[in-house]
Amino acid sequence: MDSLAGKVIIITGASEGIGACLAAALRKRGANLCLTARNVAASDSDVIVPGDVTLDSVRSAIVAKTVERWGKIDILINNAGRGSYYAASNTPLDEARAVFDLNFFAPLALSQLALPFLRQTRGTLVNIASIAGEVSLPWLPVYSASKFALAGITAAQRTEFRRDGVHVMGVFPGYVNTDFQAHATGQPPPARVVQGKKFAVSAEECTEAIVHGMTHRKRTVVTPRSGWLLVWANRCFPSFVESQLERALYG
Numbered sequence: 001m002d003s004l005a006g007k008v009i010i011i012t013g014a015s016e017g018i019g020a021c022l023a024a025a026l027r028k029r030g031a032n033l034c035l036t037a038r039n040v041a042a043s044d045s046d047v048i049v050p051g052d053v054t055l056d057s058v059r060s061a062i063v064a065k066t067v068e069r070w071g072k073i074d075i076l077i078n079n080a081g082r083g084s085y086y087a088a089s090n091t092p093l094d095e096a097r098a099v100f101d102l103n104f105f106a107p108l109a110l111s112q113l114a115l116p117f118l119r120q121t122r123g124t125l126v127n128i129a130s131i132a133g134e135v136s137l138p139w140l141p142v143y144s145a146s147k148f149a150l151a152g153i154t155a156a157q158r159t160e161f162r163r164d165g166v167h168v169m170g171v172f173p174g175y176v177n178t179d180f181q182a183h184a185t186g187q188p189p190p191a192r193v194v195q196g197k198k199f200a201v202s203a204e205e206c207t208e209a210i211v212h213g214m215t216h217r218k219r220t221v222v223t224p225r226s227g228w229l230l231v232w233a234n235r236c237f238p239s240f241v242e243s244q245l246e247r248a249l250y251g
């Protein structure tokens, strides 16, 4: 098991939700952090890079300031992301592109910038996808597509980087109790989906699973683990799962 004490860790989307919870947990374990988001609070102990991670200049600053302060990068956690509840039939294309910019292109670009440093430390790349990157959710169609894309590049990165000793982990959370829904654009999700929030895990539970995955160099984390049931049901019985999703969509 890898200790996280003294590791230099970049977390995107660290101002709230899962990212803020990860920051608190990793700080407690003695990690040195670079935290970034548009509204991230100042800190004496951490490197803080405020800004929009879809911008080249912000991504370059994240890597440059981390290396300037700590001299290395051990772990990059691509966590920033947002939902979009527009239907597939009427998602504005600008919205679809913006979702992909944040959920797919930003993590891809940041991992390209961090890779030379991750090679030096034989470090870890963590991409926070979603269960929606395994099972396409019809009330979050473009979001699902962006997370499928992220899951796809994660698998390819794992194969490409393995020879350099860089560990690549994909994370597939189900429902996590954060303000994700409130931050998503588009129409409100269907009532059954909103009710499903009572089955959500906490950001702390999700964080624990991610930290366990990092210290044990897991390839994939599905949290809660019951999410595997949905993943396998979808692989083995796709028509059945689609009919259940249709019922959830239309009530």
Ligand SMILES: NC(=O)c1ccc[n+]([C@@H]2O[C@H](COP(=O)([O-])OP(=O)(O)OC[C@H]3O[C@@H](n4cnc5c(N)ncnc54)[C@H](OP(=O)(O)O)[C@@H]3O)[C@@H](O)[C@H]2O)c1
Pocket (backbone or CB within 6 Å): 012, 013, 014, 015, 016, 017, 018, 019, 036, 037, 038, 039, 040, 051, 052, 053, 054, 079, 080, 081, 082, 083, 102, 128, 129, 130, 131, 172, 173, 174, 175, 176, 177, 178, 179, 180, 181, 183
């Ligand atoms: N909550 C869930 O049920 C769930 C389930 C599966 C997967 N996920 C994934 O988990 C990750 C974290 O989600 P969460 O639930 O913690 O969501 P959240 O509470 O809405 O937090 C999202 C974080 O991303 C940051 N962010 C958003 N747009 C950004 C931008 N353009 N540039 C930089 N930072 C940006 C936000 O900070 P600022 O607003 O300050 O920029 C915030 O810190 C996301 O990738 C999400 O897709 C969540």
